[in-house]
Amino acid sequence: MKVFSLFSLALIPTIFAAPADEAQIFFGETDTIRRSGLHHLPVVEGIINNGNEISHQWVEDEKQFIKQHGLTYEMVVHPQFNDYKLRITEPKLCDPTVKQYSGYLDISDDKHFFFRFFESRTSPEDAPLLMWLNGGPGCSSSTGLLLELGPCSISDRGANTTHNPHSWNAHANMIFLDQPINTGYSYSDDGRTINSSPVAGKDVYVFMELFLSRFPEYSTQPFHIAAESYGGTIAPHIANVINTENKKIPVASSGLVKINLASVILGNGITDSHVQMASIPDYLCEGPYPIYDDPNSVQCTALRNKVPTYQRIIKACDDFDSLFTCIPATFYCNYQLYAPVRRSGLNPFDARIQCDLKVALGVNPRRNFKALNDAVILPFFLRGDWMHNTPLLLEEIINDGVRLLVYAGNADMMCNYMGNERWVEQLDTVFLDEFSTAPTEQWVTMHSGKMAGTVRSAGGAGSGAGNVTFVTVYEAGHMVPHDQPEAALDMITRWIRDIPLTLDILDLTMPFEVI
Known part of the structure; x- marks a missing residue:
């Protein structure tokens, strides 16, 4: 069965390799791990046979390591999540000037979510944490990393990468996560996938708990979830799980981290079908x-x-x-x-x-290029996952103080800006009346002074970027950071710093070059 996908995915080259090999240096001080409430598996040394895969585990300096597929990872677990393990290594690909981590979240030994992490190029100790998700469902977040907003971009016909001056890690610590399962480098041992966004939300929440427990230096900063395309359905479910679980954490919790959820950011998303x-x-x-x-x-x-x-x-x-x-x-x-x-x-x-790409390339017009995993997208579409009332989740989150930014390129026909603005207008939150009368104002980028689009906003007490904000981006399609990289960086930097997009450059108290 062929389903016409609402969402795009670009070719990911082999330059984006798997995690680094066993010779690389591992990280994290032992006392930090003890303070975080994180626990290592009690295996001192041994061989473990997981189905057809043989793993070697050992403990060194009170840290657990595991060797799989010829790669060595630090492995950590949490007493609250017995079915989950986090494997971490430290690659040097893409941008060797910043600290990087990559690895897998393993679920019950048969599901494995791949992630990449890049520290902020500017003051990482003070920078917020931002997770990026592509859509599909089934589109790898490596698309965003390599073609839109990551530290490096594809060059030399896919044989190399080059520095991206408009990367969103200019002022944010960035996580790129391949989800749901069987997307990108994420995989399941039996090939089975999931068929709903609520299930995906729980897995991402546990990933964040383990990640922040392992790296508590990022846990005190604001956390933003940014997503594109079908991520407009999945990201609200993730935010809902985080918001709900945060309310359950007691004052004296047993090692759980209260994730500092600051905002949800949706770009050309499908949220209210x-x-x-x-x-x-x-x-x-x-x-x-x-x-x-x-x-x-x-x-x-x-x-x-x-x-x-x-x-x-x-x-x-x-x-x-x-x-x-x-x-x-x-x-x-x-x-x-x-x-x-x-x-x-x-x-x-x-x-x-x-x-007319096929004609330009001399490709047989009867041959189709598959840009996403049909095995992932089909179960979601057949269940109608994208047709349910996702905005209802956002309304509660917004009323609880989490901010919402929705942006859309005005040339996208699949998730057009008109429809996105209309569902934002209808959000039944404490900002409903204010947003309904909010004027449409011009947005000019700080660096070049370019007219980048328009913005409507409610909340923010007149001095911030708003609690509910909608942005139309001129001359951009479905992938705004790819089409308008300078404008996209200007928008996200102002948003995470709570600076209004309508603020004139002369009114800024900080040098505009930092944006």
Whole structure:
């Protein structure tokens, strides 16, 4: 079965290698580990046979190590999460000027989540912690790392990498996580995957608990979850789990870390399909890059007439949550509402680009390039995971004090800016009335003075970046940090520093070069 994916993934080259080998130096002081409440496995030395895989474990300087696949990792566990282990090593790829970690979160010895970590280029001891997730579901976060906002970018036709001056780790400690399972370098031993965002949320929460317990120096800083595309569905579930678990942690907890969740950041996401799919006719007929010249044409009228049918069947999917109700909604959306996009010959993720890549490359037009893992995306789509009421999770989180930034490139046809702005307008939070009357203001980048887009915001007491903020990014498609790297860095730096995007450069109390 072929499902028309809403979300993109670019080719990840072999330059992005697996974790470093056994000869590298391990990290972490023993006294830090003792203070954190983290525990090592009580194996002194031995050979462990996990199915077809033989692992060698030993203890050195009160730290546990494990050798698997010819690689050596430090391995840590937590007494509150018996089924989870964290394997860590220290690579030198991509940006050797900053501290790096990579490795796996192992779940019950059969599921393994891969991560990369890069310290901030500026004052890492004071910088916030930011996790980046790509979409799909099934798109590796290596896409964001290598093609959008990571410390390095692909060069030499994939044979090398080059320094990225607009990396988001300019002022943030960055985590890139491949999730859900079987995405990117993450894998399951039996090949099984998951089919819902709530399940993904629990796994990421445990990862953060183990990571921050191992590295408490990052636990006191604000934590931001940033996601793109289908991450607009998954990230709110992760934030909801973290927010819920934070409330359960007693004053005298047994080694658990209260994760300092500061904000959720969603870029060109799919978050409220009921509202966003209804915006498709408006974008295709009246947007900045219309497919049809006349918004009152027969084609536009016919497209608008399909919206009520879609909203009825998507409500059935949300109400009854079964294959019998969710599969029809998925297919109706992909093959009815998105039909004009499919026929247009335009790049659905960037309306400015004509899709003639196969011709330009001399590729057989009958051959398809698979850019994401169908085995991951299909179970989510068949269950209708993206059709449920995700904004409901965000409303509680926002009312609890967690900030929300939603941004969208104005050339993306798949998760267009109109639909994203509309669902933000409808969020039933304490900022509902303020946001509904918030003006649309210009956003000019600090470094170059370029008109980058517009912003609407509520909250922030008039001096911050806001509690609920929506940004439209000009001349950008589905992957804003790729299309407008300077503007994206300006936006994220101001957001994590709580500086309004509407603030004029002359009003800044800090040198604008730092952004």
